[in-house]
Amino acid sequence: MTAPRPHGSTRPGGRTARTRAAVLKAAWDELGTREFSDITIDRIARRSGVHAATIRRRWRTIEGVITDMLGQHSGTIPIPDTGSLREDLHTVTRSIAEFYALPRNRRLVEAVVTSAAREPGAAEVMRAVFKNRIKQVSVLLERAVERGEVPADTDAEEVIAAIGAPFYYRLLITRRPIDTELARISAESAYLAAVEGVFRTDASPD
Amino acid sequence: MTAPRPHGSTRPGGRTARTRAAVLKAAWDELGTREFSDITIDRIARRSGVHAATIRRRWRTIEGVITDMLGQHSGTIPIPDTGSLREDLHTVTRSIAEFYALPRNRRLVEAVVTSAAREPGAAEVMRAVFKNRIKQVSVLLERAVERGEVPADTDAEEVIAAIGAPFYYRLLITRRPIDTELARISAESAYLAAVEGVFRTDASPD
Numbered sequence A, B: 001m002t003a004p005r006p007h008g009s010t011r012p013g014g015r016t017a018r019t020r021a022a023v024l025k026a027a028w029d030e031l032g033t034r035e036f037s038d039i040t041i042d043r044i045a046r047r048s049g050v051h052a053a054t055i056r057r058r059w060r061t062i063e064g065v066i067t068d069m070l071g072q073h074s075g076t077i078p079i080p081d082t083g084s085l086r087e088d089l090h091t092v093t094r095s096i097a098e099f100y101a102l103p104r105n106r107r108l109v110e111a112v113v114t115s116a117a118r119e120p121g122a123a124e125v126m127r128a129v130f131k132n133r134i135k136q137v138s139v140l141l142e143r144a145v146e147r148g149e150v151p152a153d154t155d156a157e158e159v160i161a162a163i164g165a166p167f168y169y170r171l172l173i174t175r176r177p178i179d180t181e182l183a184r185i186s187a188e189s190a191y192l193a194a195v196e197g198v199f200r201t202d203a204s205p206d
Helices: A015-033 A041-048 A052-059 A062-073 A085-101 A103-118 A120-137 A139-146 A156-174 A180-195 B015-033 B041-048 B052-059 B062-073 B085-101 B103-118 B120-137 B139-146 B156-174 B180-195
Strands: none
Touching: A015 A041, A015 A052, A015 A062, A015 A103, A041 A052, A041 A062, A052 A062, A062 A103, A062 A120, A085 A103, A085 A139, A085 A156, A085 A180, A103 A120, A103 A156, A103 B103, A103 B156, A120 A139, A120 A156, A120 B156, A139 A156, A156 A180, A156 B103, A156 B120, A156 B156, A156 B180, A180 B156, A180 B180, B015 B041, B015 B052, B015 B062, B015 B103, B041 B052, B041 B062, B052 B062, B062 B103, B062 B120, B085 B103, B085 B139, B085 B156, B085 B180, B103 B120, B103 B156, B120 B139, B120 B156, B139 B156, B156 B180
């Protein structure tokens, strides 16, 4: 989704590119086997076969590596088209719940948010990736407007942010497991609010 | 709200306690003047007059200092009692929006979430603090149940999590400013869902 950042990769397919691929793959594999808090540059060096000094020189920190990796692993999301906004939203939240049921994916988002707090460059990458995702999924609302299910001036991106928010709250703040119940609550709450016009751009405050 | 953790403070009011107070105050002041990503142990040392080596020995990392500070600055929240769940929820979300309009408070939550990702001890403290807050505020729902506004088996803590979630999503994920519009959307969405029974503990999945 985001073009890989050219971390000194002057020769595609050359040694620089191979080094980068090895480091990012090692970081990805590390996330699959241990908590983010236990991942260090030294572990990535051992797993990738790239010298720790080389990794530090090119990415500086673990957060730098994670940010570079985010560009590679932020694939597109399947966009449902069931003919009903309610069902579409439930389908999306079920997909999110399935995604974050995997510990590696939980750790990835945790690593990314942490990186964004520590590295301004990471914050930019994360913002761009999520903005793009939200925009992709917000097509659901355009279709719902066409079907007359929600008001025409519904703020589509706020609806999509609303269905995502409960997952990140649970992952990052209360730090409990994601379950299908959360997916149901999230989709249904956003649906009811959208239908009632809560997300209208000219909704006046109470 | 949380008792200060005894970071080696064997003599209350003694040198150890004074050192801790100076370091935590310096960390708090730093959050008021610069981004979390720019706060270092060395800066806290300069500001507090405590040796960096002493800070590293006692707290190990910036995250350790932030975690210790969280216990001090997680004050109680005013709990509204307007006689209407809808108005109560709007009052709470307006308070949250005001709180996070201050850059220092945004940085505090960012620092805390980051610390929780890097330090298991910090994750425990954060979980306890938020669990306690959610529980405090969920009394609003008990009153709403008594008034017959929402079903008796409404999961109060999930309602309170739902009104908080959009704020943390915007702070940590999309990283945009908090505004009163977000407070309105958050309160109104949770209210409609609560009234419709979305948060019932025995609500069956669609």
